[in-house]
Amino acid sequence: MTAAKIIDGKAKAAELTAVITAKTKKLIAEHGVTPGLSVVLVGEDPASQVYVRNKKRTAEACGFNSVQHTLPADTSEADVLKLIDTLNSDPSVHGILVQLPLPDHMDEQKVTQAILPSKDVDGFHDINVGRLSAGHIDKAFVPCTPAGCMLMIEDQLGKDLSGLNAVVIGRSNIVGKPMASLLLAANATVTIAHSRTKDLPAVARGADILVAAVGRARMVKGDWVKPGAIVIDVGINRIEVEIDGEKKSKLTGDVDFAAASEHAAAITPVPGGVGPMTIVMLMANTLASAQRRAASNG
Numbered sequence: 344m345t346a347a348k349i350i351d352g353k354a355k356a357a358e359l360t361a362v363i364t365a366k367t368k369k370l371i372a373e374h375g376v377t378p379g380l381s382v383v384l385v386g387e388d389p390a391s392q393v394y395v396r397n398k399k400r401t402a403e404a405c406g407f408n409s410v411q412h413t414l415p416a417d418t419s420e421a422d423v424l425k426l427i428d429t430l431n432s433d434p435s436v437h438g439i440l441v442q443l444p445l446p447d448h449m450d451e452q453k454v455t456q457a458i459l460p461s462k463d464v465d466g467f468h469d470i471n472v473g474r475l476s477a478g479h480i481d482k483a484f485v486p487c488t489p490a491g492c493m494l495m496i497e498d499q500l501g502k503d504l505s506g507l508n509a510v511v512i513g514r515s516n517i518v519g520k521p522m523a524s525l526l527l528a529a530n531a532t533v534t535i536a537h538s539r540t541k542d543l544p545a546v547a548r549g550a551d552i553l554v555a556a557v558g559r560a561r562m563v564k565g566d567w568v569k570p571g572a573i574v575i576d577v578g579i580n581r582i583e584v585e586i587d588g589e590k591k592s593k594l595t596g597d598v599d600f601a602a603a604s605e606h607a608a609a610i611t612p613v614p615g616g617v618g619p620m621t622i623v624m625l626m627a628n629t630l631a632s633a634q635r636r637a638a639s640n641g
């Protein structure tokens with residue numbers, strides 16, 4: 344196998360951002376509705392601060408109203424629920440996102456379920472989870488990471504994945520499970536593998552589409568990849584590497600990229616693959632929410 348095609352998530356995200364920006368202009372001109380995204384950040388987790396900053400920047404680039412609510416780590420759960428209530432009833436807010444993880448004294452499930460399903464642009468509310476798993480994708484907000492992965496898979500293989508084996512490594516509610524639902528809805532034959540799976544390398548080798556979402560640096564080895572497979576690497580792991588005798592921090596995925604590239608037909612890099620697509624899908628969900636609002640206003 345020659346080296347794989349590298350799927351450029353950054354370039355695709357830039358194309359989609361341009362489309363969303365144009366549609367936003369149209370929505371404002373025709374209906375006077377500006378998409379509004381409210382992002383709630385509790386505490387000072389450094390990774391969360393970076394993610395939230397990127398989301399705000401992209402929202403503004405799309406022409407949205409983006410409001411960030413930054414609350415101290417010791418904020419009570421009741422106060423967060425009160426803020427969500429206020430945002431739920433604010434007609435200028437079309438999307439609400441509470442950045443996870445929340446501080447330990449809060450019940451994440453309780454907080455995410457307090458967001459109105461019609462404003463749940465993360466797709467974490469049980470109503471949206473249910474719609475997706477029932478295959479009612481047009482009515483659901485689909486979680487942003489798997490939605491972005493799916494667009495990249497469609498670019499390589501088309502919308503109908505009939506006859507193809509997909510293996511998702513990781514069973515999280517944010518990525519693994521919704522990813523499996525999307526692949527199933529596209530007619531793939533889907534396996535969800537995880538830390539308790541017997542002979543994971545052999546299971547992975549059966550995949551025409553391999554999605555790695557485990558959060559362990561370079562866990563997926565080159566010889567786990569079937570020749571000609573499409574490999575989507577969701578992992579964002581920070582590792583220490585030595586460059587010219589100096590220790591540096593570097594981002595790496597869940598897949599051993601160099602080795603997997605020898606086998607795969609196409610593969611996403613880290614960074615520059617799934618990450619940029621995730622953010623743009625949040626914008627797509629927020630725009631869709633605002634468009635629905637505009638349509639319901641007549």
Ligand code: GUN
Nearest residue numbers: 440441442443444465487
């Ligand atoms: N933390 C890590 N990923 C996500 C995400 O997709 N949404 C939210 N709200 N928090 C996250």
